[in-house]
Amino acid sequence: MKLVFDHIDFTVVDHLQSILEGEGIRTEIRNLNASSAAGALPVAQVYPELWILNNGDETRAKAVIGEFRSTAAGTPPGPDWNCPVCHELVDGVFSECWNCSTPRP
């Protein structure tokens, strides 16, 4: 087990997990309820964490994460958008609503 990524926003961790799993890397998310816990305990700063199950995957995982970071930072995929169903503001990197999974219109 090895921690390879963490982020304040669970949707980002979840998204990256999908990418890694798609590459055949087995992963696990910890501190899944961190955001609600953080809401109850403002002092605790615990971010959702992405762990790989096999340390042998670390190099590959880091490469994928590096690519993910540079893609996310380098080429803005589009402006933030409002979900037509639940009206949440969704970050432009996501093609579906983090709240209700409605695809971007």
Ligand SMILES: [Zn+2]
């Ligand atoms: Zn929505």
